[in-house]
Amino acid sequence: MQIAMKKWTERRNSTGKSSDSRKLISLEQTGSGDEQWDKPVNILLVDDRPENLMSLEAVLDSPDYRLVSVQTGQEALRWVLKEEFALILLDVQMPGLNGFETAKLIKQRERSRHIPIIFVTAISKANEHVEQGYAAGAIDYIFKPFHSNTLKMKVEQFVQLYRKKRQIEHQRQMLHLSTLELQNANYRYVQAMLELQKSEALSRTIVETSADTILTLDEKGAILSSNPIVEPMFGYSLQEVLHEPIGKLLVWEGDIAEGLQEGMIEACGLRKDQTSFPIDLQVGKATVHQQHIFVCSIRDITERKQFEAERRRYYQELESLVSERTQELRLSQELFQKNFQASPCLIAIRSCVDGRYIDVNQSWLDYTGYTYEEVKNCASDRIIQAPSLKQRYADKAIDLYDAFRNVNIHFLTKAGEVRDGLLSTESINVHGVSCVLSVITDITERVYLEKEMARLDRLHLIGEMAAGIAHEIRNPMTTVRGFLQLGKKQDGGAVKPFLDIMITELDRANTIITEFLTLAKNKTNDLQRKNLFQVIDPLLPLVQAEASLAGKNLQTMLDECPPVDLDEKEMCQLFLNLALNGLEAMETDGTLTIKMYPKDNAVVLEIIDEGPGIQEELLEKIWTPFFTTKEQGTGLGLAVCYSIANRHHAKIEVSSSSKGSVFTVRLPIPQDE
Template sequence: MILIVDDRPENLYSLQKLLELNHFKVDTASSGEEALRKILRNTYFLIILDVQMPEMDGFEVAEAITGYSKSKDIPIIFLSAVSVEKRFITRGYSSGGLDYITKPVDPEILLLKVSTFYRLHQQTRELHEAQEALRQEVMERKAAQEALSHSLDELRSILESIQQIAFTLGPSGQIEFANRYWYRYADSLETLPATPDGETSLPECIAKAMASGQQEVCEVRIRPIGETDFRYHLFSLTPVWKEGAIGKWVCIFTDIHEQKMINQLLENRVDERTRALQQANRDLEYSNHELQQFAYVASHDLKEPLRKIQVFSNLISGKFGTEAPEAEHYLSKIVSSAARMNSLITDVLEYSKISIGGQFRATDVNAILRDILDDMELLVREKGAVIRMENVPLLLAIPSQMRQVFQNILSNALKFSRQGVPPDISVVAERTEELSVNGASSAEGAFCRITVRDNGIGFDERYLDKIFVIFQRLHGRNEFEGTGIGLAIVKKIIDTHGGLVTASSREGEGSVFTMVLPVHQHQHENHTQASDT
């Protein structure tokens, strides 16, 4: 804005309009005192000051203006109609004016001078702004340099304090700093620690890290100065980013020699132990196979002399029994014992066959249950038993072994019934996600839970662990027939199929047998692998 100072209103008006028509902002003052008050409140880039004014002439006003710190640099153009002598012009310049125009004012000359001072004002302001920006940038750079120097000092202090070899690399890969441990492995900053021929070298690790621009960790062997053996170290290179670029790399060697030696020793021992266990497993498998073959052959061969004992005992009893009642009594005991021996041998044969295994295939358990009930029709009718079955999903299993499982469980439910109470037996099946007796039901579950419930004599749950052990019996032979192998066969078959079996009961209130089997055998394999790990 321009300030025009003149005591004559017509002069103020003409100059104001001239300048405003040329797009300059103008302010006016009719006296020196008013001009000084406005200068203290406003900012002007040019003052046009009349020399001849009452009370304070233009020279006095100019001297006062240049005495203010705020306005001392504002250019002043003097206007004068009479004071054109050299001494007056000289006084005008000495009092702070920069130009002197005589009246009457030539508008074009005035506009040229005002435009020139405006451009000078603009340039001066831009120069001041540039100087301020430069000053601010210099301060920021100085602060950044101080912060960087402080960070470097802090980083170096940290690297000196750690109990490892540590150093820094510049952006181009030159070593800038190394802590005191560096000199146990290298003579100077220009020399990298030595590595064995044919193994990963330190320059290769550095080049790989710089190519990727990411943290790299290499396992290397380096040799202490004056020694012949190399020690294992982990060599880590971590970039330090600054303003979008890598400013340096922090590199650390971590000594892992002892751990490496211990690991190698452990690995060697594990390998030796693994080989020993593999050999023991092979020996055990061979021994088990031989034992199974022996049990099968022995049981099979025992049947032949046993049949002869039964046949000849029956012949003697039929031919001479009536003549010797006491002999008849002993012969009947021989026949009874031979029958029990035959049942026992048969069960042992069945138990040994389970280990030999069979082929898994899609098995309809419902059809197996119907066949078993057909075979037991006379016993079911004799006992007046009620048997209810729900649909069992299709299972991938060994059909003959599934028949043995349900044959044994159902026959036990019929056999161990309460006197005078018709057996009530139910078979319920549902799918579940877990290999668990109490797992939540799921229509698409990977396992099938089958529950067989009866209302028989039950048993004391203290003996739960005994009922699935071979040759274990909870009742005497005089009370119930059996060899004590049936539930052991059930347990072994369920284990072979990757499932589980358990029971719950109270004496006199019946029993509940629960089996959980994989629907598909790969589910069992995955579960077994997960359990092993």
């Protein structure tokens, strides 16, 4: 293993980066004076024998040298790549890469080709060896054993040549630096002259083409120069104003020279014909050769003053008009607000951008049951689709898309009640936001009354028919039934079974006629103050027996309720009709639930079954006489129940789903209770 022997006699110097040729090289970067030349120079010693290297180091040991010792040509090449050397002492005979080959490689590199190489060798002094050394790039030969003083003198001479070369390079750089500084100074001077000429030309052009009169004054206010605009503005020629006091052109109280101050003021100009006009006077101050010079710019503002007067008059008229319009708008807003809040219709203002509610009136809150805080800025819609527009708008809010006039809709209250209304909309703008004004007229009661009137009209017609024809039908039926019974007693032969069938059908027809008569509007009933529980409790065993026979269940939840006015026979008929209908609608193991409880000044009776439910389109028809979904039904049961409820001033309602139906009867509690 080869050992590299190095001796460091001084601290290492950092190498500076080369700068661009267009930039100035500062003295701090390059160094100045003797400081740069006092630094030790690098000398590379190359020999494969450590004793030879030690001998060379001993001879050349000096604070002026930094000796780097290596034992192979490869190491020498690596050091040449990293450092700059003033001299290389190179042994010729080395294993691997010999001295000649090493020298050739060093000379091939641009950065190291200038480094002097002295061959130190102990081989023959024959001319062919010497010539080979010089051909490889050596500048001298030293033969072993060498004379130490001779070696030191040779090395010293090469070091001095290296230092001179570095000094010349430094001087060249300094000269280049000075040249660049002179060039930059000359460039700045030329640029300054060009800028000055341009500024002078620009200033002269501005002064000559300006629409303002530009004057220069001395300290006493005498005019030194003026631009040509003074003649059209004041009526004086240029010669007539030169060396004249500035007071000749201005209406000024007091000493003008003392009153001239830097800044802009409004004053009055004085023409040659002694007419005055408003001006803007701008004064600037400069010092030239220790003398104060004033520069005055005079602008005719007659048109501006006229425009300002016209603008003030226009603003006054505009303010008066705005005040009138504001008063009208305030009055209009007050009227709108009063109409908005006092209207019996449901009124809402909604944003067309995000659908949120901007404002609603009190009627809207009263009908829907919401508070104002629940509605304000709420984006969820409360309007159900209009029946005729359901397919077109699906589940969208129809009031945000098109304008409508009295379109039938349904709207939903907070309690879940669906009410009827007429929708009208109008597009409006609120603070720059596109909005819609929705007005809903609640017609729930009107729709209910119309349906009730239509239903009552049908019942009245049927009642009149029943009252008119029942007597005529029952008389012949009674006669026929009597003769059938008489024939049954006299002849018990083969026709007896047929006679039984005929009598049964006559009894059934009589029952239908009896129920038909119940629909009569003028039917009298005996209303008495009773507890509903006392009416339906005796009927529960009958309903339980029917449920047990059919394999079904009965459940009752009957609360204490105040007494109401009712006809016991009719109420029994109503209860049995609803209960038996519920049992018939259910399959085996179904449960019929009967509830009774007080609520909202009424006694509520609920009959709940677990049948398949009633189709939505049939709900409005089930109260119609002779309408039935049963194969053996007469279609009079529910019609009779509706007629009984009407005579008791009660409400009967039905709600249905696929899980069953709920029939609800609300009997009003007397007010004196």
